[in-house]
Amino acid sequence: MIVALIDNGSLEAAAHRNLRALAAELSVRTRVDVAPVSWKHSDRIPPAALGGKGAWTLAPWVRAQVESGERNFVFVPFFISPQGAIGSALRRDLERLQQELGGFRATFTAGLGSPAAIARVVAARIRETMTQHALTRPAVIVVDHGGPSPVSATLRDDIAAAARQILGAEIGALIPASMEGAEHDHNTPLFADVLATRGYDRGDVVVAPLFLAPGRHAGHRGDLAQMAIAAEDRLGTAALRCFFTGLVGTHADIIPTLAEGLTHTLSTFHVAA
16 A cells, blocks of 8 residues: 655645655654655656656556556545545546556545635634734635636635634635636636725735645745735735735644544555455
C-alpha cells in the first residue's frame, strides 16, 4: 500500500513546495510515508526551483508504482472541494489508468473534512487579519476560484455561512463570491463585481480566499490581489482598503485534519491480494 497527498497542481514552485512540506508533516504525524503528487501541471516546474528534484504528477507516478509492483493506493485529497469538477476529473483519470494498467485499488480519505472544519480555519484566518491590522467589524468576502460544478459553489456558500455564524458580531457584512466563471450562474457574484457593490466598495474589506496554496490566483501578486488593487485604484485607497487573509492550506489546523482522515481510512483499509 502507498499513500499520496494529491493536489490540483500548479506551475508555481511555491505551491508544490507547500505540498511537499505538508506531505512530510503528515508522514511524521501518522508514521506513514506520504508522497506529494499533483494531478497535473507541476511536472512542468523546473527541477532547479524544487531543490533539484522534479515534481510527480498523477499518471506517471501511478504507472511507476504499478511497474514496481504496487496495487493498493490511498489518496489524501488536498482540495477545498474533492467532489467538484477537478476531483471528479481526477477520479476519471484514475479509472482510465486502472483499465490501462490491469486494475489496482484506489481509496480516498476525507481530506480537509466537513465545511464546518474548513469554516473554522477561514474564521481563524479572518480574526488573524483583523488583529494584525486593528480592524473593527470589517466587511468580508469569502472567495473561491469558480468553476463548472455547482457542488463547489454550494460548498463555498456553506463555508461562508458557517464562518459568518462563528464570527457573529465581530465582523460586518459577509458575502461569498467567485474569482471567475460568469458563464455559470452558481459562480455569481464575481469578486470584482462585489468590490463595486455598496457595502464592499468603501472602508475596510477582508478578503478570505478559499485557496490552499500560493500560485497564479492566490498570493501577493496573484489574480485576486490584482483585482483588489484595481478596485482600490478606481475608488481610491482612502475609500477602499482590502486586506487578504492567509490561505486555508497553510493554517496549522490543516495537518491534524488530514491526519485524522488518513488514520481513519488506514484503520479500515484491507490490502487487496
